[in-house]
Amino acid sequence: MVIARVVGEVVATIKDEKMIGRKLLIVRETSVTNELVGKPVVAIDTLDAGVGDVVLIAQGSSARQTALTKETPTDAVIMAIVDTLQVEGQVTFRKG
Amino acid sequence: MVIARVVGEVVATIKDEKMIGRKLLIVRETSVTNELVGKPVVAIDTLDAGVGDVVLIAQGSSARQTALTKETPTDAVIMAIVDTLQVEGQVTFRKG
Amino acid sequence: MVIARVVGEVVATIKDEKMIGRKLLIVRETSVTNELVGKPVVAIDTLDAGVGDVVLIAQGSSARQTALTKETPTDAVIMAIVDTLQVEGQVTFRKG
Amino acid sequence: MVIARVVGEVVATIKDEKMIGRKLLIVRETSVTNELVGKPVVAIDTLDAGVGDVVLIAQGSSARQTALTKETPTDAVIMAIVDTLQVEGQVTFRKG
Amino acid sequence: MVIARVVGEVVATIKDEKMIGRKLLIVRETSVTNELVGKPVVAIDTLDAGVGDVVLIAQGSSARQTALTKETPTDAVIMAIVDTLQVEGQVTFRKG
Numbered sequence: 307m308v309i310a311r312v313v314g315e316v317v318a319t320i321k322d323e324k325m326i327g328r329k330l331l332i333v334r335e336t337s338v339t340n341e342l343v344g345k346p347v348v349a350i351d352t353l354d355a356g357v358g359d360v361v362l363i364a365q366g367s368s369a370r371q372t373a374l375t376k377e378t379p380t381d382a383v384i385m386a387i388v389d390t391l392q393v394e395g396q397v398t399f400r401k402g
Numbered sequence: 403m404v405i406a407r408v409v410g411e412v413v414a415t416i417k418d419e420k421m422i423g424r425k426l427l428i429v430r431e432t433s434v435t436n437e438l439v440g441k442p443v444v445a446i447d448t449l450d451a452g453v454g455d456v457v458l459i460a461q462g463s464s465a466r467q468t469a470l471t472k473e474t475p476t477d478a479v480i481m482a483i484v485d486t487l488q489v490e491g492q493v494t495f496r497k498g
Numbered sequence: 499m500v501i502a503r504v505v506g507e508v509v510a511t512i513k514d515e516k517m518i519g520r521k522l523l524i525v526r527e528t529s530v531t532n533e534l535v536g537k538p539v540v541a542i543d544t545l546d547a548g549v550g551d552v553v554l555i556a557q558g559s560s561a562r563q564t565a566l567t568k569e570t571p572t573d574a575v576i577m578a579i580v581d582t583l584q585v586e587g588q589v590t591f592r593k594g
Numbered sequence: 595m596v597i598a599r600v601v602g603e604v605v606a607t608i609k610d611e612k613m614i615g616r617k618l619l620i621v622r623e624t625s626v627t628n629e630l631v632g633k634p635v636v637a638i639d640t641l642d643a644g645v646g647d648v649v650l651i652a653q654g655s656s657a658r659q660t661a662l663t664k665e666t667p668t669d670a671v672i673m674a675i676v677d678t679l680q681v682e683g684q685v686t687f688r689k690g
Numbered sequence: 691m692v693i694a695r696v697v698g699e700v701v702a703t704i705k706d707e708k709m710i711g712r713k714l715l716i717v718r719e720t721s722v723t724n725e726l727v728g729k730p731v732v733a734i735d736t737l738d739a740g741v742g743d744v745v746l747i748a749q750g751s752s753a754r755q756t757a758l759t760k761e762t763p764t765d766a767v768i769m770a771i772v773d774t775l776q777v778e779g780q781v782t783f784r785k786g
Contacts, residue, residue: 349403540746573691
């Protein structure tokens with residue numbers, strides 16, 4: 307999984323019928339100290355995440371292994387909201 | 403999913419039989435302000451998208467989870483046409 | 499899918515038994531004007547493609563969705579031979 | 595698989611229900627001499643690995659092929675703890 | 691598939707139970723003239739390959755489509771040993 311921060315959202319009225327009702331968030335990969343390092347990726351939210359949250363995203367077929375994304379054309383899903391990140395015994399990020 | 407803009411199309415008469423009748427569009431990844439940043443990728447269109455549309459594409463096995471692409475040798479599909487992109491509460495792209 | 503040009507072939511007598519009889523072509527990703535831009539990838543040919551042909555390749559599990567590649571250890575397949583590529587209404591490549 | 599070193603861990607109380615009880619470790623790809631070369635990736639631990647261990651991670655759908663990760667939204671798993679790495683007949687890394 | 695050369699091996703006694711008895715080789719992607727160009731990847735050997743052999747590796751879920759790797763947490767497999775590589779009609783590599 308990749309560590310990422312939610313930075314925005316997508317509105318799309320024309321979409322695959324299986325995507326109806328799914329919330330599309332824009333996330334960007336972050337470092338372990340919550341600095342943005344990656345480009346925008348759109349992930350399905352399954353956990354009521356919001357802008358600013360640090361999350362984990364699963365990609366590829368694994369993105370379809372949640373109740374909300376099963377059998378949908380989804381290749382990225384938010385499957386955890388991060389409380390803390392620790393590297394070498396030091397807390398590098400703590401949810402605000 | 404990746405944010406992309408439709409820039410063109412592919413004509414191919416010799417192709418896998420499951421691809422007959424499928425529309426092959428050339429898309430390029432864009433920034434959240436609709437600047438082209440990625441190289442060309444060919445995606446199956448399931449939504450009657452056209453050149454200039456900003457879309458979302460799903461890749462990998464997830465590209466086969468639409469009615470039109472099921473069990474086809476397809477690794478990229480257009481599964482949403484973007485109306486708006488918002489980053490940090492600001493609209494960065496609005497359709498048309 | 500990725501736009502690629504067939505540049506060569508691989509001979510391998512020791513291989514997985516499911517690969518027996520499969521033609522292994524070397525392809526390289528091209529621009530929309532058929533300039534080589536990518537490194538060599540080996541794809542299974544299902545369409546009797548030859549050196550110089552511009553083709554589309556599907557990768558990952560989607561490479562196993564053709565009659566010839568089903569359930570084989572194949573992660574890239576040629577599933578279309580390109581006639582024309584069009585970008586912004588201009589033909590950028592036409593089969594020779 | 596990728597050679598990686600465990601560098602830290604993630605705590606996340608809000609997560610997909612299938613992830614409850616799963617240990618989330620932060621790993622970074624290493625060279626064959628155990629120098630960190632990659633960025634942080636989060637992998638599920640199935641082997642009681644700890645910070646400092648050199649491990650192999652499997653990614654994509656293969657990450658779901660262990661007893662602990664089956665049908666979970668997981669795209670990276672630790673599936674081996676490395677004892678030794680040998681390149682060209684030389685041991686380049688030895689555990690402990 | 692990717693063209694790669696076997697450069698070494700991994701010993702790991704603590705591993706997923708499905709990996710018991712599987713040979714883990716370190717490979718690196720090569721050019722068509724057998725120059726090393728890629729970083730180390732660990733692949734399961736199914737063909738009794740050895741250090742110095744030029745091979746093809748299949749990655750992702752396709753790595754699980756051999757008799758030895760079925761349903762294992764494996765994302766890279768050696769599924770062919772290369773005899774010759776030809777580019778534009780020239781032999782660029784021939785097995786020694």
